[in-house]
Amino acid sequence: MFEETDRKLCIICSKGTLDMAYPGLVLANAALMEGLEVTMFFTFWGLDIINKKKMNDLKFVPVGNPAMGIPQAVGGLPGMTNIATKMMKKEIAALDFPEIEEFLDIIVDSGGKLYACKMSVDMFEDMNMLAKDDLYDGIEGVVGATDFIEMSEGAQIIFI
Amino acid sequence: MTTVRTIAGKEIEFGDDGYMLNPDDWNQDVAAALAKEIGIDPLTDRHWDVINFCRKDYEEQGDAPTLRRISKVGGVPTKELYKLFPKGPAKKVAYVSGLKKPSGCI
Numbered sequence: 001m002f003e004e005t006d007r008k009l010c011i012i013c014s015k016g017t018l019d020m021a022y023p024g025l026v027l028a029n030a031a032l033m034e035g036l037e038v039t040m041f042f043t044f045w046g047l048d049i050i051n052k053k054k055m056n057d058l059k060f061v062p063v064g065n066p067a068m069g070i071p072q073a074v075g076g077l078p079g080m081t082n083i084a085t086k087m088m089k090k091e092i093a094a095l096d097f098p099e100i101e102e103f104l105d106i107i108v109d110s111g112g113k114l115y116a117c118k119m120s121v122d123m124f125e126d127m128n129m130l131a132k133d134d135l136y137d138g139i140e141g142v143v144g145a146t147d148f149i150e151m152s153e154g155a156q157i158i159f160i
Numbered sequence: 161m162t163t164v165r166t167i168a169g170k171e172i173e174f175g176d177d178g179y180m181l182n183p184d185d186w187n188q189d190v191a192a193a194l195a196k197e198i199g200i201d202p203l204t205d206r207h208w209d210v211i212n213f214c215r216k217d218y219e220e221q222g223d224a225p226t227l228r229r230i231s232k233v234g235g236v237p238t239k240e241l242y243k244l245f246p247k248g249p250a251k252k253v254a255y256v257s258g259l260k261k262p263s264g265c266i
Binding site: 002004005026029030034035110111 | 197198227228237238239242246248250251252255266
């Protein structure tokens, strides 16, 4: 039970909403606590999780999210995203879950390696939506898809 | 199914999850023996800071503290926890402290 494991886990984070940022972070941290080697790859909207300008302001969006049980027409009304986001942030604080930046710090301190997807970074930079300096300081680097495929050899991969 | 093992001269019951069944069976010699078993030998003062915090927190909260609680409340930073109890600190700390794995996810 306490034999050290050589399991590797790679988590691809492709979403940038508040509710979809947490699953990847929770799984990464849990795997690290269990002794796995963990890599996280942030692509497309997942870049918002590691964007210093966005990470503290991720939104929880009810529209297009039928699982919430709110009629779509209501979910799309002005102000609904802010209300839903405020509610989720309140819950996160009440249950003492870490906010995104603290969570990333914990993962990096625990040995997790974070990478940004080159293709997404290039695209967002080109559209002036991101500067390389905006990326969280704890990332290992910006790498391409083939680099990710190489570094995930032998790993279990989760796509979020 | 439980197993009984002799640790530091004491007969101690372990659950099939591998952890001690009864936290009251624990003492410092047991901790040292369990730590040695999983490759941590000797236990330094800093290891004891972690273990003692976990025991105290368990008495007060009724649950083993998560790594985050050990770092935020116990004052042992995450990086250091992973150095003291490498690869799988949550399990190792609980085991050596005679507690169950913490139930929190973070």
